[in-house]
Amino acid sequence: MEEMKLDFTKLVKRVDADKTGDFISYDEGKCNGCGLCTMVCSFNLWSVKEGKARLAPRYQELCLECAACWEICPTEAIDFSYPAGGTGVVIEYG
Numbered sequence: 650m651e652e653m654k655l656d657f658t659k660l661v662k663r664v665d666a667d668k669t670g671d672f673i674s675y676d677e678g679k680c681n682g683c684g685l686c687t688m689v690c691s692f693n694l695w696s697v698k699e700g701k702a703r704l705a706p707r708y709q710e711l712c713l714e715c716a717a718c719w720e721i722c723p724t725e726a727i728d729f730s731y732p733a734g735g736t737g738v739v740i741e742y743g
């Protein structure tokens with residue numbers, strides 16, 4: 650069976666990406682360095698350095714707003730809330 654690859658960048662339309670504000674917050678003190686956030690992020694916006702997670706500084710421009718990092722973090726070090734209406738991403742199918 651042929652492998653199907655999705656190019657997320659072609660599905661995502663960004664609307665006023667510079668007006669989203671900070672919609673992900675991260676508490677380094679709660680991070681245990683498990684790396685789960687790095688595994689679930691489709692856009693590779695998380696990395697772990699010296700035992701602590703780091704979020705890409707430009708995440709507002711690149712994030713898919715899937716909330717997977719928030720969902721999977723076992724220590725609640727990551728908080729996520731959708732950007733205000735009319736900003737952020739719109740996912741288009743087809």
Ligand code: SF4
Pocket residue numbers: 679680681682683684685686687697701702721722723724725726727
């Ligand atoms: S999933 Fe949470 S605890 Fe694990 S590295 Fe990421 S921020 Fe840290």
Ligand code: SF4
Pocket residue numbers: 689690691692693694695708711712713714715716717718719729
């Ligand atoms: S919300 Fe999704 S795309 Fe954005 S940083 Fe978290 S895992 Fe990555």
